[in-house]
Amino acid sequence: xxxxxxxxxxxxxxxxxxxxxxxxxxxxxxxxxxxxxxxxxxxxxxxxxxxxxxxxxxxxxxxxxxxxxxxxxxxxxxxxxxxxxxxxxxxxxxxxxxxxxxxxxxxxxxxxxxxxxxxxxxxxxxxxxxxxxxxxxxxxxxxxxxxxxxxxxxxxxxxxxxxxxxxxxxxxxxxxxxxxxxxxxxxxxxxxxxxxxxxxxxxxxxxxxxxxxxxxxxxxxxxxxxxxxxxxxxxxxxxxxxxxxxxxxxxxxxxxxxxxxxxxxxxxxxxxxxxxxxxxxxxxxxxxxxxxxxxxxxxxxxxxxxxxxxxxxxxxxxxxxxxxxxxxxxxxxxxxxxxxxxxxxxxxxxxxxxxxxxxxxxxxxxxxxxxxxxxxxxxxxxxxxxxxxxxxxxxxxxxxxxxx
Numbered sequence: 545x546x547x548x549x550x551x552x553x554x555x556x557x558x559x560x561x562x563x564x565x566x567x568x569x570x571x572x573x574x575x576x577x578x579x580x581x582x583x584x585x586x587x588x589x590x591x592x593x594x595x596x597x598x599x600x601x602x603x604x605x606x607x608x609x610x611x612x613x614x615x616x617x618x619x620x621x622x623x624x625x626x627x628x629x630x631x632x633x634x635x636x637x638x639x640x641x642x643x644x645x646x647x648x649x650x651x652x653x654x655x656x657x658x659x660x661x662x663x664x665x666x667x668x669x670x671x672x673x674x675x676x677x678x679x680x681x682x683x684x685x686x687x688x689x690x691x692x693x694x695x696x697x698x699x700x701x702x703x704x705x706x707x708x709x710x711x712x713x714x715x716x717x718x719x720x721x722x723x724x725x726x727x728x729x730x731x732x733x734x735x736x737x738x739x740x741x742x743x744x745x746x747x748x749x750x751x752x753x754x755x756x757x758x759x760x761x762x763x764x765x766x767x768x769x770x771x772x773x774x775x776x777x778x779x780x781x782x783x784x785x786x787x788x789x790x791x792x793x794x795x796x797x798x799x800x801x802x803x804x805x806x807x808x809x810x811x812x813x814x815x816x817x818x819x820x821x822x823x824x825x826x827x828x829x830x831x832x833x834x835x836x837x838x839x840x841x842x843x844x845x846x847x848x849x850x851x852x853x854x855x856x857x858x859x860x861x862x863x864x865x866x867x868x869x870x871x872x873x874x875x876x877x878x879x880x881x882x883x884x885x886x887x888x889x890x891x892x893x894x895x896x897x898x899x900x901x902x903x904x905x906x907x908x909x910x911x912x913x914x915x916x917x918x919x920x921x922x923x924x925x926x927x928x929x930x931x932x933x934x935x936x937x938x939x940x941x942x943x944x945x946x947x948x
Contacts, residue, residue, distance in 0.1 A: 550660065552720035556616070557656050557679040559713040563623065563706040565687025565809075567630075569802040570695055570702050572782040577699065578636045582783050586909020589779050591640055593901035595647025600894060604654055612659045613721055620714045622649020627707035631700050654894065659721075681816060684809030692802025699798070751892050760880045760889070762936035763873060766833070767893055769931025770840070770869045772900040776924040777844060777863070779901075780908030781805075784917055789853060804860060811864040820868060830936070833872045837932035840866030841925045848921025866928065876936070 572585050580588065607615040626646030633639045694701040755761045785796040785804070815823075823832055843863025850856040874893065881889040911920040 550663070552716055553656050553659055554679060555716050556620075556713050556721070557653065558682055559709045559716065560620075560623070560653065560656075561679055561683025562687045562690075563627070563709045563713070565683050565805070566691040566694075566702045566706040566709070567627075568778070569688050569691050569782055569805050570699060570798045573695075573786070573798050573801075574630075574699050574703075575636065575639055578633065578639060580636055580639075581909075582913035583906075583909040584636070585783065586779060586905040586907070588640060588643060589905035589909075590902045592643040592647040592650070593898045593905075595644050596650040597895060597898035597902065599648045600650065600654065600898070601891065603649070604658070604891070607655055607658060612655055613717065616655045616659070616717055616721070617714060619649045619655060620710060620717060622646060624707060624710040624714065627703055627710055631703040631707060681809065681813030685806055685813055686809075688802040688805035688809065690802075692799040692806070695798035695802065702798070750888070751895070754881070754889060754892060757880070759937055760877065762934050763877045763880055764892070764896070765934050766837075766869075766931045766936060767873050767877065768896045768900065769927050769934070770837075770866075770873065771897045772904055773840060773844065773924045773927040773931070775897075775900040775904035776908050776920070776927065777847075779905035780912050780920050783909075783912045784847075784920060785856075787912065787915065788851070788917060789856065791853075804857070807857065808860050808864045811861055812867045815865060815868060816871060820871060823868065824872070829872050829876055830938075832868060833876070833936075834932060836866050836869040836872065837928055839863065840869065840928040841932065844921050844925035844928060848918045848925070869931075 571589070572582075575585050575588055603615055603619065623646050626642045626649075629638055629645065630642035633642060690705065691702040694705060755764060781804075782796075782798075782801045785801050787795070789796045789800070791800050827835065839862055843859050843861075843866055846859035846862055847856060850859045874890075877889060877893065907923070908920055911917075911923070
């Protein structure tokens with residue numbers, strides 16, 4: 545009997561997240577070494593998101609026709625090529641090229657989600673998607689710490705490690721993932737999946753329909769405020785630390801930033817892995833969403849006014865508790881949309897994430913280049929405060945008409 549394909553999917557996601565988190569604390573410093581200013585680094589980070597926004601829906605639709613596994617392999621090969629170019633880069637334009645290639649083929653996570661949906665029954669899907677959350681928690685704990693350690697030997701080593709992991713991911717997909725997803729027992733209809741109905745970048749008219757719905761629209765704006773403030777924070781954090789803090793007489797570098805990211809990953813993993821279910825049960829989703837925004841506001845503002853490493857760690861700990869926002873608001877969004885349109889709605893949230901990852905890094909780079917460090921942190925706090933202030937009405941329960 546064929547073993548469950550969820551194990552190779554878990555390994556694939558873990559390896560991909562590790563590769564991403566190895567690069568996360570390093571890229572700003574790597575680009576700076578090649579002459580990039582903070583503003584240029586902001587555009588560099590945005591390049592990946594622009595390419596992903598354009599190519600993501602096309603990759604998703606192609607996987608519906610060609611198959612998940614071939615498109616997943618193509619995506620992984622693109623990631624590997626991007627890492628190899630990045631490792632060999634001796635000029636800034638090659639760094640931009642590497643991020644563009646990686647962005648244009650960035651479909652690993654959405655394709656893994658679609659594959660999970662293909663091989664699980666609807667009632668098992670939430671538990672199955674939990675493996676992605678576990679993979680994220682593990683990746684954000686281990687990846688930045690390994691990157692910080694390897695960067696002490698040279699900036700190329702974390703990138704080469706990410707490339708090796710990417711190659712391992714390709715082998716895992718090719719050798720362990722079934723070419724044709726086995727249909728779950730008892731499924732009597734074609735899988736809808738998180739891809740469901742996929743809308744392309746040019747179909748914003750249809751996306752706008754969701755923003756006109758009185759229950760769904762505020763939740764989408766809350767999601768946007770979260771991902772925008774988080775993108776501001778992540779894009780600017782390394783350069784912020786470099787300009788404010790020193791360790792053993794030297795400005796913060798990839799090692800120190802990597803260790804702080806790893807610390808936040810540990811806290812986030814404890815919250816979302818062990819505490820989230822109990823928090824939802826105790827407070828309810830909507831009150832917990834409000835609490836998450838309050839923690840994000842306080843945490844980002846505290847970081848802006850943190851002038852010691854201890855104060856920075858306290859602010860980062862508080863801000864990390866704001867991470868409950870993403871799973872809670874995503875759950876509420878899916879509850880406020882019809883089952884067969886959840887694919888399009890989740891696709892919309894991915895597009896909102898990409899837009900945030902395009903605009904926010906440019907703003908962060910602009911502010912940090914002008915040494916507006918407090919303003920950078922307060923802007924992230926202000927965007928989170930806007931998300932907290934948006935009122936999201938409860939859905940009205942409508943009695944379904946009986947048939948027959």
